[in-house]
Amino acid sequence: MREFDYRRADDVSGAVALLGGDPDARYLGGGTNLVDLMKNGVERPARLVDVRGLPLDRIEPAGDGGLRIGATVTNSDLAAHPGVRRNYPALTQAVLAGASGQLRNMATVGGNLLQRTRCGYFTDVTKPCNKRRPGSGCPAVEGEHHNHAILGASGHCVAVHPSDMGVALTAFDAVVTYRTADGEGELPLADFYLPVGDTPHRETALPPGALVTGVTLPPAPVAARSRYRKVRERASYAFAIGSVAAALDVGGGVVREARLALGAVASRPWRARAAEAVLNGAPATAESFAAAADAELAAARPLPDNGYKVTLMRNLVVAVLSELAEEAAR
DSSP, rough: OOOOOEEEESSSHHHHHHHOOTTTTTEEOTTHHHHHHHHHOOOOOOOOOEEETTOOOOOOEEETTTEEETOOBBHHHHHHHHOOOOOOHHHHHHHHHHSHHHHHHHHHHHHHEEEEEEEOOHHOOOOTTTTTTTTTGGGGGOOTTTOOSSSSOOOTTTOOOSSSHHHHHHTTOOOOEEEEEEEEEEHHHHHHHHTTTTTTTTOOOOOTTTTEEEEEEOGGGGGSSSSEEEESSSSSOOOEEEEEEEEEEETTTTTEEEEEEEEEESSSEEHHHHHHHTTTTSSSSHHHHHHHHHHHHOOOOOOOOOTHHHHHHHHHHHHHHHHHHHHHOO
């Protein structure tokens, strides 16, 4: 790890000023991802601006009935918050499915959304990687890719986004707020992550030097009947090989509203719009749920060693939606 300048910010505007738009500077929250990347040489910031002490650690009701979540709220505090547990249970489940208790105590909401892929080629600086060094290639296409993308990838990058929290937030139409030297801004989470295309090193639509200040969850009555399910290669403390955040409102045996997002299948949390279109107004049956999954996964382009994900995600979508439908029928 090379030497770097360390500054501690006292307020949001001061943090933005300390970063100064320097492309070699980084904001530091809990450090659960950034510090690891610094240790193995992937990240080499000249300056760290510590934002952990900023007054962004609250979860508050939004005026319209939603929730405002500060960027430095820890994952543990988010998962335990009564309003989250009651109105967005899939979000609590997603947070608890990620990492260990110790890491959740340190990790922050803003940092979680900005964490980078765990692709082995990305984290190994001896290997080429278009995310680290644009134009150097993506060895995962021909190499180890059993847990890589089946949706939205390109020949330039096939890595997946590792966030569990982001999948649930995507299903609930979360909006990311940020601050730059020019003032405040916001991005719907659906627009926050950029498509891979031929520029996989450009991961988000945040302006240069922007500090994420929070996430707003709009009111969504359907979210109170939601679930997050994660499949991983070992029982705990492992990244997903596939996950689903789903919410379902059923009346008279018919789906009145459905929300669905998929994880570990793309470079960003994947909102399953095609599946939702099939579900809304359809009978709440396993056959409808399978048809919805098939509609979404029709765009899948698996690699030779990750085709299993298509079947896995189909079965996972059907299982989670079926459980929610059975609960609604009780």
